[in-house]
Amino acid sequence: MTFELQSPLDMHIHLREGAMLKTVAPLSAGTFAGGVVMPNLVPPVDSLARLQAYREEVLAGVGDAVFEPYMTLFFRNYTREELEAARDHVIGIKLYPAGVTTNSEAGVAVLEEAEPTMAIMEELSIPLLVHGESGGFVMDREHEFLSVYEHIATRFPQLTIIMEHITTASALALLDRFEKLHATVTLHHLLVTLDDVAGGLLDPHLFCKPIPKRPEDRSALLAAALAAHPRLMFGSDSAPHPVDQKECCGCAAGVFTAPIAVQVLVELFEAHDRLDRLQDFISGNAQRIYGLHPPEKTVLLEKADFTVPARYGDVVPIKAGQTLSWSLSGS
């Protein structure tokens, strides 16, 4: 049995820089036709010159594979001139509240002060991508941030807003309330709950931000993904960290899923008899929402066991050592 996907897209990906980028970029390009590249480098990608240099590095890392890097700028207060110059080079601007996650120290501390830039983004049709977490209790951070989304969506009704990596049923419900509000969801938040991270022995390789939530949250997200909810896109948030920064005290946040995300999604959608919805969830919705024309790329999978490697370079993937029921054709 085989299954074909056309131009799968990963609408939220961390490719890093240097040696790590050389390890992970070809893995994304192995199964995806393009990806939305996050800007939380050190220092952040917050100028057009840095963005263009980073794009070149990504393309060099990808090599001959077909892969379009959709670049993002790190949100700061930009001038109109800066935004006009950047408009044709970015898919959006990623807002991190200061300090909520990896390399977000330079993020936004006072949201009201970000509004003049949002107003220009609305005018220039530049989407706003958001890591939506408050500084509150860890299980409540996303829920507490929903009022911020409501405020921004009300204040800037023409601004395209993407709630990145949603983890709660309440975030999903907000999609119905605002026409220009969209969301990405990761693979790991469709698979695991807080129990898998910390309910038994601690699993550092599942530790991420936002933290996985309750079973009913996962069920709601999974139902929406399996239905290819028209406002929902696949974004892996695959976030590689070297093994010594995961298996230690002070474990870095991030789950590395990029190399097997497509295979696991096929397994998941097949298990729920919804393979017919996967194309929209993994590409069609994103093309429509962002108005993208990704490069043509046919990804062929076959129903054949594939054992997930223990490591890719010095990064441990999700499901390391486990056997998947689908593999990439030819692998």
Ligand code: DOR
């Ligand atoms: O788990 C996460 N890892 N969440 C984020 O928001 C950032 C990411 C990273 O860059 O490692």
Ligand code: ZN
């Ligand atoms: Zn991310």
